[in-house]
Amino acid sequence: MILIKDVYVNGKRQDILIEGNKIKKIGEVKKEDIEDVEIIDGKKKIAIPGLINTHTHIPMTLFRGVADDLPLMEWLNNYIWPMEAKLNEKIVYWGTLLGCIEMIKSGTTTFNDMYFYLEGISKAVDESGMRAVLAYGMIDLFDEERREKELKNAEKYIKYINELNNSRIIPALGPHAPYTCSKELLMKVNELAKKYNVMIHIHMNETLDEIKTVKEKTGMEPFIYLNSFGFFDDVNVVAAHCVHLTEGEIRIIKEKNINVSHNPISNLKLASGIAPIPKLLKEGINVTLGTDGCGSNNNLNLFEEIKITAILHKGVNLNPTVIKAETAFNFATKNGAKALNIKAGEIKEGYLADIVLINMDKPFLYPKENIMSHLVYAFNGFVDDVIIDGKIVMREGKILTVDEEKVYEKAEEMYEILRS
Ligand SMILES: N[C@@H](CCSC[C@H]1O[C@@H](n2cnc3c(=O)[nH]cnc32)[C@H](O)[C@@H]1O)C(=O)O
Numbered sequence: 001m002i003l004i005k006d007v008y009v010n011g012k013r014q015d016i017l018i019e020g021n022k023i024k025k026i027g028e029v030k031k032e033d034i035e036d037v038e039i040i041d042g043k044k045k046i047a048i049p050g051l052i053n054t055h056t057h058i059p060m061t062l063f064r065g066v067a068d069d070l071p072l073m074e075w076l077n078n079y080i081w082p083m084e085a086k087l088n089e090k091i092v093y094w095g096t097l098l099g100c101i102e103m104i105k106s107g108t109t110t111f112n113d114m115y116f117y118l119e120g121i122s123k124a125v126d127e128s129g130m131r132a133v134l135a136y137g138m139i140d141l142f143d144e145e146r147r148e149k150e151l152k153n154a155e156k157y158i159k160y161i162n163e164l165n166n167s168r169i170i171p172a173l174g175p176h177a178p179y180t181c182s183k184e185l186l187m188k189v190n191e192l193a194k195k196y197n198v199m200i201h202i203h204m205n206e207t208l209d210e211i212k213t214v215k216e217k218t219g220m221e222p223f224i225y226l227n228s229f230g231f232f233d234d235v236n237v238v239a240a241h242c243v244h245l246t247e248g249e250i251r252i253i254k255e256k257n258i259n260v261s262h263n264p265i266s267n268l269k270l271a272s273g274i275a276p277i278p279k280l281l282k283e284g285i286n287v288t289l290g291t292d293g294c295g296s297n298n299n300l301n302l303f304e305e306i307k308i309t310a311i312l313h314k315g316v317n318l319n320p321t322v323i324k325a326e327t328a329f330n331f332a333t334k335n336g337a338k339a340l341n342i343k344a345g346e347i348k349e350g351y352l353a354d355i356v357l358i359n360m361d362k363p364f365l366y367p368k369e370n371i372m373s374h375l376v377y378a379f380n381g382f383v384d385d386v387i388i389d390g391k392i393v394m395r396e397g398k399i400l401t402v403d404e405e406k407v408y409e410k411a412e413e414m415y416e417i418l419r420s
């Protein structure tokens with residue numbers, strides 16, 4: 001058992017008792033009453049639920065800084081996709097470990113990923129102690145042979161992850177996007193999602209260009225098109241980006257309970273645009289936050305995403321009330337958990353013990369009065385202790401699960417292979 005003593009949580013100083021992978025009690029807990037307990041002194045700290053990043057391509061940490069300042073299609077076609085052709089399980093494994101270290105250090109405990117070489121990714125996630133939803137990213141480019149291959153891979157990885165029997169690693173389906181996947185592939189994905197009871201992770205409406213392509217081909221906007229053949233029926237979907245949406249598309253997102261993963265930094269950096277988040281909120285749509293891959297962000301610090309979300313929409317709407325601090329914070333916690341269907345995102349009895357501690361002795365966190373404001377507008381994201389699934393994975397800034405130095409060394413080595 002783990003006992004966090006005198007920590008500031010849910011508005012007051014109290015204790016948090018963790019048993020197994022869950023939060024057993026919040027309130028006053030006497031250490032004498034429990035046997036075999038590890039105590040964390042929380043006096044100088046606050047506890048927050050671990051952040052949930054709902055859109056990543058985690059091994060892309062290795063592509064950090066390789067191609068900046070380009071539009072999406074040029075970035076993908078000329079730089080990213082040629083480099084990705086050199087990847088293998090081993091390179092992806094080290095890239096994922098680098099990403100996990102970065103996320104743990106910046107308070108993220110769960111991520112929702114779409115990539116390939118999922119054996120390498122799963123192995124790294126398992127070793128790091130993180131929680132993740134992993135989807136094999138499928139692209140068929142409307143070719144039947146490629147479609148069969150991609151669907152086979154996706155099914156293979158769902159079975160592979162299920163067989164790992166690790167409650168921290170959850171399989172999902174990842175059709176890349178309506179402009180890279182055929183209708184046949186997408187229809188089959190809906191069927192497989194129901195068959196294996198897994199969620200779907202897809203890129204939607206990221207750029208005006210891709211929407212134009214879909215419209216020219218089908219006569220419909222992407223959400224209308226997918227909805228026309230039942231893609232959203234009876235499945236749980238996380239749609240990344242959703243930058244450009246018509247009223248009709250917003251109606252579908254609402255009606256089909258589609259979860260939106262807002263990735264403001266990636267959208268700004270690739271100059272894709274700014275998603276109409278205040279409008280989605282008015283409709284009661286579940287908005288969550290994602291960083292996207294490190295090729296287009298270029299980091300995995302979700303606190304940056306929280307701050308940008310809270311200020312960006314104020315600026316473009318000329319209205320400082322559209323997204324309040326706590327709303328932005330909830331996007332990255334509660335709403336993320338709801339999207340991924342996990343009992344986390346809040347510090348509550350019976351919930352998963354995914355908890356982050358922040359030492360408040362930092363110059364930018366004084367005066368200590370308005371904690372939620374500090375977390376959203378002032379904090380740099382470097383947290384102190386991280387507990388995931390009831391296990392301490394970082395203590396006082398030191399990662400306990402993996403050898404950090406070795407990961408940095410290997411990351412450089414893998415990068416040399418990719419650029420050669
Ligand atoms: N099985 C596929 C791989 C798909 S993984 C998901 C893909 O999404 C790409 N990606 C990363 N960020 C973005 C983005 O912002 N928009 C669209 N695609 C992206 C990423 O580079 C990767 O190729 C294949 O054989 O090519």
Ligand SMILES: [Zn+2]
Nearest residue numbers: 203240292293
């Ligand atoms: Zn993406």
